[in-house]
Each structure stands twice: as C-alpha cells, then as structure tokens.
Amino acid sequence: MTQKEWPLWEVFIRSKQGLDHKHVGSLHAADAEMAIQNARDVYTRRLEGVSIWVVESTNVHASNPDDAAAFYEPANDKIYRHPTFYQVPDSIKHM
Amino acid sequence: METLELTQEEQFQARIDADVRIEPKDWMPDAYRKTLIRQISQHAHSELVGMLPEGNWITRAPSLKRKSILLAKVQDEAGHGLYLYSAAETLGASRDQMLADLHSGKAKYSSIFNYPTLSWADMGCVGWLVDGAAILNQVPLCRTSYGPYARAMVRVCKEESFHQRQGFEIMQTLCEGSPEQKAMAQEGLNRWWWPTLMMFGPKDSESPNTAQSMNWRIKRFTNDELRQKFVDMMVPQAEFLGLTVPDPNLKWNEAKQGYDFGDVDWEEFWNVVKGNGMCNKERLQARVQAHEEGAWVREAALAHAEKRKQREAVAA
Numbered sequence A: 001m002t003q004k005e006w007p008l009w010e011v012f013i014r015s016k017q018g019l020d021h022k023h024v025g026s027l028h029a030a031d032a033e034m035a036i037q038n039a040r041d042v043y044t045r046r047l048e049g050v051s052i053w054v055v056e057s058t059n060v061h062a063s064n065p066d067d068a069a070a071f072y073e074p075a076n077d078k079i080y081r082h083p084t085f086y087q088v089p090d091s092i093k094h095m
Numbered sequence B: 001m002e003t004l005e006l007t008q009e010e011q012f013q014a015r016i017d018a019d020v021r022i023e024p025k026d027w028m029p030d031a032y033r034k035t036l037i038r039q040i041s042q043h044a045h046s047e048l049v050g051m052l053p054e055g056n057w058i059t060r061a062p063s064l065k066r067k068s069i070l071l072a073k074v075q076d077e078a079g080h081g082l083y084l085y086s087a088a089e090t091l092g093a094s095r096d097q098m099l100a101d102l103h104s105g106k107a108k109y110s111s112i113f114n115y116p117t118l119s120w121a122d123m124g125c126v127g128w129l130v131d132g133a134a135i136l137n138q139v140p141l142c143r144t145s146y147g148p149y150a151r152a153m154v155r156v157c158k159e160e161s162f163h164q165r166q167g168f169e170i171m172q173t174l175c176e177g178s179p180e181q182k183a184m185a186q187e188g189l190n191r192w193w194w195p196t197l198m199m200f201g202p203k204d205s206e207s208p209n210t211a212q213s214m215n216w217r218i219k220r221f222t223n224d225e226l227r228q229k230f231v232d233m234m235v236p237q238a239e240f241l242g243l244t245v246p247d248p249n250l251k252w253n254e255a256k257q258g259y260d261f262g263d264v265d266w267e268e269f270w271n272v273v274k275g276n277g278m279c280n281k282e283r284l285q286a287r288v289q290a291h292e293e294g295a296w297v298r299e300a301a302l303a304h305a306e307k308r309k310q311r312e313a314v315a316a
C-alpha cells in the first residue's frame, strides 16, 4: 500500500464584516475543491467566514525573518510618508 | 571596548522573555523544536482519541437535542486535533509520522481517555470535569511563545467553553431529576474525579522538565498550581449540584484561601500511562482501525485528483 500524504494547503478566511482574508491555519486535501470543503468544516463551524481561499503550501513564498532588519530598513527614515509629518495651520479645516 | 555579542540561543531567549512570538521560519534551538513537537502532537492525539469515549454515546443520547449537542462537541474535538496537527507541522513534523507514532503506541495521549464511559452521567462528567480541566490547561497556552500553537489554542479555547457548559447542564439536569438520576450523577463524579486530577500530570517534584518549559513559555503554570486551581474551581460547583466530591481529605484552608485535598493514586496514574488502563487497547485499536479502513478513500482521492489534473492539462 502506498503511503502518500495528501498535499498541505494554507487556509485564508474572510469574515462577514472582514475586509481581507486572514490566514487561519492549514489542512491536508487531495485537491483544491476538497481543501475548500475541508476548510469549511475545520475553520468555519461557527460562521467564522463567508469566503475561503486555499493555497497549496508549496506555493507560498515567504520573506526571510533573518533579513528583516535590512529588508525593511528603507522605510525606517521616511517619516514624511505619514500625514503627521506635516504642520497644518490651525485655521485650515477639513485636511 | 568590550562588545557584548549574544549567542543565537540568548537572542532567542531574549525574544521569549520580551513576549515576542516565535514563528516557523525563525531560528530556534533543536530542543525547543523537539519539545514542542512532542507537546503539540500529544495534545492533538488527545483531541483525536478524546472523541472515542463520547462517540460511544452519540447513538444513545437521551434526546435529539442532546444528540445534536454531543455530535457538535465531538466534531469540535476533531477540529481541535486538526488545528494542533497543523501547528506541529509548521515545526517540520509530518502528519503521517505523527499518526504512525500514535498508532504504534510510541506517542502518548491524555490518560483520561483510557477510562470507560459507562453511563449517560459520564457525558456530563466528561464535559464538566474533563473539558473543565482541559480549559485550565489550555487558556494559559493562548499566550505560549510559539505563534502557530498560540493561535491554535485561541481557536480551541473559544470552542471549549460550550463543551464545559453542556456537561454541567447534563449534570444539573440529572441532579434535579429522580433519585436514580441523581445517584447516577454522583456515581459518575465518584469515578471521574480522581482521573481528572491526574490530567494535570505528575507532581511538580516528579516533573523535571517543567522549569525549562516554563522558561520557554510553552508551559505557564506548574502541574500542581493548575491542579490546585481546578479543585478550588470545581468544589463549589459540585456543592451547587448537591454532589459529594469523593475525597475524605478535602477541606477548606482559610490561610491559603484554597482547598486542601488528598493525594492522587500515582500508582494508578503511571499504570495507565504505561498502557495498562482499562481502555488503552480498545482506544488504540479503534484509532488504527479507522485509519486503516480509510486508507482506500485517501488513495482514491489522490488518484482522482491526479487524473483530473492530467485531463485538464490535455484540455489546455
């Protein structure tokens, strides 16, 4: 008997009020259709979501946490990208 | 000038001390990884095997309402097992290997599930006491240092409170019923009380790994601390039900603001851990049988997916 595991899928759920899909965990399934059905049973038993995405785990590429300092460094010193950087005169409204 | 270079391990501990979650791709000591895989997979196995004693009563629940509730609870336990297996997989453990270790008897699961569920009151006791003890164990783990484990525990804990409440409701209904029903509830408590106290594990003095696990924040209270909390929590609930906790040494201690209670039968505890409990063989056999009988489904689904992929490739 061949012992081959069903592939692993990452599951993303958007709740009724949610604006985006959030990662909730993973599961095994033979194909995408089964992954969505299993995700419904495993991750939405209490109406946690109204939309499900599944992605085969091997297709997820992630940034390297060891490089985080250098990788995000370019955003460090650009405080002018935030509205709070600018002084708005008190008499100016609606800005 | 002297530079203080922290070793990788010191940096790791510093992150844990600062309550920064460790994520799958972060560096971690081998021992941390191994300990976590063991802890999480044992926990997953417990959820899985934990379905069996309650599954035993689904067809015999006294009403459609109770049957639906019990079904939903057992289904939740399956879900808990799956959340936890997937958390363990982020550490590099394979699902097949974990299941193989469970089925061969190499991996452990909570001993509580090696006790039989003999009466309907046992469904009350399991929910009220066993899930109650599980909640005490699990709530602190929502703040555990390993991210995927902590997130799985948040989901688990959200679902557990209904489990305990439905168990308590079963007990309450029996206790407010006929004298025979009340006796059944008492008899259930008599059998489940001590095994439930064993769920928190050996005494602190016999638990050599506790210190390291606390340092790593994969354990947040000691076994004895949790056991004490449990007793303090449950005794008033038993009193409310009009039931007697089967411990002649149970006594309120004003000075410590908690109960003194008798010693667990540790011989029985180790005996069940070693595989000689009342249901060890039956539970494992049921697991192995379910796994083997499902093998053809797993294979067929893979073959079907493969065939469909090829068909789509030809069509494209």
Ligand SMILES: [Fe+2]
Pocket: B047, B076, B077, B080, B156, B160
């Ligand atoms: Fe559970």
Ligand SMILES: [Fe+2]
Pocket: B077, B131, B134, B160, B163
């Ligand atoms: Fe539960």
